[in-house]
Amino acid sequence: MPVQRKVLTLLVLLSSFGITKALAGDxxxxxxxxxxxxxxxxxxxDTADEYLVQPVARGYRKITPAIVDQGIANFFNNIGEIKxxxxxxxxxxxxxxxxDGGRxxxxxxVGVVGFFDVASYIGLKRESExxxxxxxxxxxxxxxxLVLPFLGPSSVRDGFGAGVDSYASVTGxxxxxxxxxAMSGLDLLQTRASLLGSEGLMSGDKYTFLKDAxxxxxxxxxxxGQLKDDFGDEDFESFDF
Known part of the structure; x- marks a missing residue:
């Protein structure tokens, strides 16, 4: 069964059986x-990441030149423009x-199948949808x-949405x-390698920190990017991050 169908099945089961009170207090x-x-x-x-994913990601980072690593990230971002x-x-x-179509x-x-992000250099900003x-x-x-096995933080809505995106994706x-x-694995590996060292930015309970983030x-x-001003009723455009 494809991964996206497994995700959708899990979400349906969690929603259908109404297990909220059994899993947590009020x-x-x-x-x-x-x-x-x-x-x-x-x-x-977290255990799988520490003992399996992180070592592989460090090996990838060690043997992959920075320009190639960035090119792989650009390539998958370019495929994501269709989504x-x-x-x-x-x-x-x-x-x-x-x-997005222009990008x-x-x-x-011009960017050689997306290996180079030429569009950003000419002012076409990438937005993820x-x-x-x-x-x-x-x-x-x-x-x-909702925390999904291997996939990490999500919600019932976003997990379902990710399943739909995956089912309709070009790589799918x-x-x-x-x-x-192999393509999906390379995409995930490159993404994890780009996050190496970010653990030092976390404070307090790791679970709560990642949930809030x-x-x-x-x-x-x-x-x-429009966030609500806590001191008034007007929206303001926050800095991109």
């Missing part, structure tokens, strides 16, 4: 009613569809915070299946 974080379950998955992911365009269209962002065309041609954000724009609530249609998994980041993306 006095916990209201955003995280499944904290007991989530912490268990988090501990599993961005689709979700921009579903959200009614016509201008962003044109920008894809320029980087695929996904189906979780689209659902939020359509008014769908995030649902409980690569044949044979072995090549598809994830939820704040998702809110930022859903609102296109």
């Amino acid at each position: 006095d916990g974080d209201p955003r995280d009613p499944w904290e007991g379950f989530n912490r268990g998955v988090f501990a599993f992911n 961005n365009m689709g979700n921009d269209l579903l959200q009614g962002k016509g201008g962003d569809v044109l920008v 894809f065309l320029i980087n695929t041609t 996904d189906f979780g954000q689209t659902l939020a724009v359509w008014g769908v609530g995030s649902g409980p915070y 249609s690569i044949d044979p299946e072995r090549a598809r998994y 994830y939820l704040q980041r998702r809110e930022y993306l859903i609102n296109d």
Whole structure:
């Protein structure tokens, strides 16, 4: 069974059986009613990362020249423009569809199949859109915070959205299946390698720190960088991060 179908199945099971009270007490974080379950998955992911993923990522970083590493990141970002365009269209962002389409065309041609991010140099800024954000724009609530095996922080809405994005992605249609998994693995490996050393930025309870960071980041993306001013009623455009 493909990974995205497994994710969707897990989300359906969690939602259908109404296990909220069985997994956490009533006095916990209201955003995280499944904290007991989530912490268990988090501990599993953290152990797998420490003993398996991190060593591989360090090896990748050690043998991969910086220009090649950046080129791989650019290549996968360029493929992601197709997802961005689709979700921009579903959200009614016509201008962003044109920008993302222009980025894809320029980087695929002049940027040598996306290896070089030429579009950014000429002022076409990359924005990341996904189906979780689209659902939020359509008014769908995030649902409980959810930590997925191997995939990490998410929510019921965003996990479902990630499954849809994965199912509809360009890499998801690569044949044979072995090549598809190799592409996905390289993408995840490059992403993890880029985060090496970030652990030192965390403070306090690691689980809570990552949960808060994830939820704040998702809110930022859903609102296109527009954050609410706590001292008034006006929105303001925050710094990109």
